[in-house]
Amino acid sequence: MTTQPQPSTRKKSVVSVVRSTPETVLDDVGKAMRLAGYQQILPVDTQVLLKINISWQHWYPACSTSPWQLEGVIKTLREDGYTDLVGAHNGTVVVDSYEGEVANKHKVVTDRLAVPTVHLDVEPNKWVTYKPKGEMLVLDKIFPEGITIPESFEGKSIIQLPTMKTHVFTTMTGAMKNAFGGLLNRKRHWTHSVIHETLVDLLTIQQEIHPGLFAVMDGTFAGDGPGPRAMRWHIPGVLLASADQVAIDAVAAKMMGLNPMDIKFIRMAHERGLGCGDPDEIEIVGEDISEVNFGFQTVQNTFASRGQKLIYWGPLKFLEKLWLRSPLVPLAYLASNVYHNGYWRNMKGKKRIREALKTPWGKLFSSY
Numbered sequence: 001m002t003t004q005p006q007p008s009t010r011k012k013s014v015v016s017v018v019r020s021t022p023e024t025v026l027d028d029v030g031k032a033m034r035l036a037g038y039q040q041i042l043p044v045d046t047q048v049l050l051k052i053n054i055s056w057q058h059w060y061p062a063c064s065t066s067p068w069q070l071e072g073v074i075k076t077l078r079e080d081g082y083t084d085l086v087g088a089h090n091g092t093v094v095v096d097s098y099e100g101e102v103a104n105k106h107k108v109v110t111d112r113l114a115v116p117t118v119h120l121d122v123e124p125n126k127w128v129t130y131k132p133k134g135e136m137l138v139l140d141k142i143f144p145e146g147i148t149i150p151e152s153f154e155g156k157s158i159i160q161l162p163t164m165k166t167h168v169f170t171t172m173t174g175a176m177k178n179a180f181g182g183l184l185n186r187k188r189h190w191t192h193s194v195i196h197e198t199l200v201d202l203l204t205i206q207q208e209i210h211p212g213l214f215a216v217m218d219g220t221f222a223g224d225g226p227g228p229r230a231m232r233w234h235i236p237g238v239l240l241a242s243a244d245q246v247a248i249d250a251v252a253a254k255m256m257g258l259n260p261m262d263i264k265f266i267r268m269a270h271e272r273g274l275g276c277g278d279p280d281e282i283e284i285v286g287e288d289i290s291e292v293n294f295g296f297q298t299v300q301n302t303f304a305s306r307g308q309k310l311i312y313w314g315p316l317k318f319l320e321k322l323w324l325r326s327p328l329v330p331l332a333y334l335a336s337n338v339y340h341n342g343y344w345r346n347m348k349g350k351k352r353i354r355e356a357l358k359t360p361w362g363k364l365f366s367s368y
Contacts, residue, residue, distance in 0.1 A: 012283040013244035013276040015251045019287055020220060020239050022068075022364040029072025030079065032241040033216060035285045039080060041243040042157045042212035047084040048077060049158040050115075051182045054089060054100035056340070059365070060349060061233035061356045062223035065161040067105035067368045069218040069239075073159060074113050086152075087117035090181045092188075094336045097121070105368040118152060121186055126151040134204040137197040137268075142190055149183050149205065157212030158182075160245065164238075164252050165223030165231060166296055168305035169195050171263045172256060173228055174249035175215035175242075176203055189324055189332075193312040196264035203245055203274050215248050216241045220361050222256070224296040226305060230344050233356055236294060238287070246275025247282045254279045255289055256296040304339040 016035035020028035042048060050073060053065045070087070077085060087110045091097035097119050101107040110117050118125055129146040132139075139147050160178040167173040169192060179202045180188060180195075191198040206213055219238040223231030236255070242248035246269045250260035260266045260277050270277030301309070310316040311323055323332055356362045 012281060013242065013247035014283045014285060015240060015242040015244070015247050016285045017251065017255075017287040017289055018239045020237055022360045025068045025220065025239075025364070026072040026075055028239055029069065029216060030076035032239045032286065033073070033076050033214075036214075036241040036243065038214050038241065038243065041214050042082070042159075044081050046211055047086060047156045048082055048212070049086050049088045049153065049156050050074070051088050051158055051160050051178055052101070052106055053162050053178050053181065054091075054095055054097050054104060054106075055228040057096045057100040057103055058341070058345060058349075059103050059105070060229060060231070060353060061221040061362070062163045062165045062218075062231060063227075063229055064100065064104045065106065065163065066218045066220060066365070067109050068220070068364060069161055069163075069216060070106055071109045071113065073161065073216055074109070074115055085115050087115050088120055088150075088152075088158075088182060089117060090120040091122070092181065092186065094333050094340075105365065108368050120150045120152075120182060127185055130154070130205065130209070132201075132205050133208055136201050136204070138191065138194045139198060139201040142194070142198075143187075147205075148185055149209065153183070154209045156210065158206070158210050158214070160215040162215065162217050163221070163223070164217055164219035164236065164240075164256065166225060166227040166256070166300070168226050168299065168301055170199070170265060171299055172249065172253050172258060174217055174252050175245040176249055176265060176269065178215075179203065179206055179245075192308070192324075193317075193320060196268060199265040200268045200272060200274065203269055204272075206245070207274065213245065214241070214243050215245055217248055217252055219252065219255070221356070222294065222296075224256070224294070226300045226302045229340050230302045230348070233352060234294065235359060235361060237361075244275040244282075246270055246277050250277045250279055251282060251284060251289070255292045255294060257293045258296065258298065302339065302344065304336055307335075
């Protein structure tokens with residue numbers, strides 16, 4: 001086990017890794033946050049947004065922010081004097097965030113702990129034009145009329161709350177990808193063909209608008225395979241935390257058995273100096289993960305993602321604007337919903353959910 005260095009001597013990005021159990025997880029979240037030095041990153045007198053991840057309106061292991069992850073972060077912040085907290089949800093064209101916050105037990109946590117929430121994609125939240133100071137790779141070209149961000153974001157600190165899982169488009173998804181569902185509006189599917197560059201642009205914007213930026217990743221359940229929904233679940237029983245969004249994703253990728261620098265958005269962010277993507281240059285505190293390798297698979301596909309990739313990067317590229325920016329768009333949403341909510345969830349997902357609920361972590365979920 002490594003020890004936490006004094007803040008004044010740190011020269012590397014720091015990622016904490018803490019092993020946890022259902023009985024100790026709320027305290028373990030605080031341990032992970034404090035090991036990673038979150039109080040040095042988030043001003044105590046500034047509102048903190050808790051960016052909740054909802055990848056599916058249904059509960060599925062590792063798919064969305066866990067209730068204990070959310071509760072542990074709120075508990076820790078309040079213990080340390082942070083009083084102005086707001087939970088931030090964002091729906092998509094295929095995911096209903098109101099349904100998702102109930103099914104994933106987020107609402108029961110925020111209601112019980114009296115934390116207000118905002119659904120970013122609906123009123124009264126407003127979106128305002130933002131002109132980034134840093135160079136954009138793609139967003140200024142995709143949205144030539146102007147990049148818009150939630151009005152409530154600028155000047156507020158934020159904690160990203162991702163889970164440890166793989167993704168059909170980005171190999172893995174973590175802290176950087178979690179901003180995709182917060183900083184971009186419902187037209188964000190326009191960016192899928194340049195998703196890696198988009199995540200780098202979003203991190204550039206985050207570092208400009210947030211006085212404090214932090215991430216707490218839940219790896220109690222983790223997802224392998226064609227994520228973020230149609231995954232095989234595992235129970236690593238770990239929590240990660242860091243002020244470096246690139247580093248926490250890199251360490252998670254390494255633990256999953258992936259080479260972080262082979263993942264385009266991590267490598268690009270590292271090369272642009274937005275964070276550290278090389279695990280050899282990251283200081284890992286807490287658990288020794290030098291021999292950890294969960295053996296997760298690299299990119300796998302569902303029937304739906306195969307079709308999308310033909311449009312984004314394959315021979316059907318000429319159909320991209322027609323399929324995503326025309327009256328035909330609802331057909332794409334319908335196809336995704338029919339596959340995930342109709343076929344996959346009923347034919348495979350429900351059985352896996354039943355098995356997950358029999359585990360100690362599944363029983364903890366049911367207790368909320």
